[in-house]
Amino acid sequence: MIRLDSISKQNGQRVIFIETSAALQKGEKIGLVGPNGAGKTTLFRLITKQETPDEGQVFQDRGITIGFFSQDVGEMSGRSVVAEVMDGAGEISVIATELAQLEADLCDPDKMDQMEAILERFGDVQARFEELGGYGLDSKAREVLHGLGFSQEMMSGDVALLSGGWKMRVALARILLMQPDVMLLDEPSNHLDLESLIWLEQFLKNYDGALLMTSHDRAFMNRVVNKILEIDGGTLTSFSGDYESTNSNAR
Numbered sequence: 001m002i003r004l005d006s007i008s009k010q011n012g013q014r015v016i017f018i019e020t021s022a023a024l025q026k027g028e029k030i031g032l033v034g035p036n037g038a039g040k041t042t043l044f045r046l047i048t049k050q051e052t053p054d055e056g057q058v059f060q061d062r063g064i065t066i067g068f069f070s071q072d073v074g075e076m077s078g079r080s081v082v083a084e085v086m087d088g089a090g091e092i093s094v095i096a097t098e099l100a101q102l103e104a105d106l107c108d109p110d111k112m113d114q115m116e117a118i119l120e121r122f123g124d125v126q127a128r129f130e131e132l133g134g135y136g137l138d139s140k141a142r143e144v145l146h147g148l149g150f151s152q153e154m155m156s157g158d159v160a161l162l163s164g165g166w167k168m169r170v171a172l173a174r175i176l177l178m179q180p181d182v183m184l185l186d187e188p189s190n191h192l193d194l195e196s197l198i199w200l201e202q203f204l205k206n207y208d209g210a211l212l213m214t215s216h217d218r219a220f221m222n223r224v225v226n227k228i229l230e231i232d233g234g235t236l237t238s239f240s241g242d243y244e245s246t247n248s249n250a251r
């Protein structure tokens with residue numbers, strides 16, 4: 001689904017990749033390993049085209065969807081946690097936002113005089129929401145958030161009020177809900193407690209798309225992946241099995 005063909009990349013003075021190649025095939029779950037500063041995050045950014053290689057090419061199959069989670073979560077504000085998570089899912093989330101606003105308007109005494117128009121719009125929007133499977137999406141979003149440790153109260157609360165660590169979980173929930181063809185997860189386990197980690201492990205095991213991930217928690221990663229891609233001295237090498245078997249192969 002994704003292929004890196006003879007990539008070279010330098011960040012400033014530092015050489016990260018030297019004419020190296022790798023591929024992510026359908027259904028593969030790959031753990032990306034290498035020391036700090038080896039270029040793991042850079043590799044993700046090459047795949048998402050946030051960075052370009054100095055030489056070589058990155059190919060991806062036509063029409064595939066890619067979801068990328070990184071520590072760099074960006075701004076989140078102006079809506080509830082659950083709306084933020086559903087936003088990753090396209091048109092349906094725009095409609096969900098309008099539906100929530102219309103529901104609020106229906107109970108707003110200041111808008112009594114517009115009630116007829118609001119009700120009519122509500123009917124149309126609700127029909128479209130149902131057509132797109134919106135009610136299913138809302139409960140799926142809540143299921144994912146629950147798995148990542150959110151209470152029902154937190155899910156309905158303003159996303160802007162969350163701490164950095166909880167915003168990370170929101171960003172992760174967005175990618176999980178999106179169910180892309182390819183998931184790129186750069187350190188998804190960093191801000192999770194044990195219970196959420198166990199839930200995430202199960203989720204990723206059941207996910208049938210392709211996965212490329214890094215994690216400082218090797219035991220967690222080993223339980224999820226079936227292949228290892230190692231960055232060593234600018235070269236990418238893949239091994240089947242988990243990280244432990246990589247080590248014993250090397251010896």
Ligand SMILES: Nc1ncnc2c1ncn2[C@@H]1O[C@H](COP(=O)(O)OP(=O)(O)O)[C@@H](O)[C@H]1O
Nearest residue numbers: 011012014016035036037038039040041042043
């Ligand atoms: N924007 C940047 N400009 C210059 N150097 C960078 C930049 N981002 C990362 N680097 C350097 O590139 C190398 C690889 O970084 P990174 O891909 O983040 O490694 P990893 O994720 O494996 O820890 C590091 O030496 C880092 O200092």
Ligand SMILES: [Mg+2]
Nearest residue numbers: 040041042186
């Ligand atoms: Mg990194």
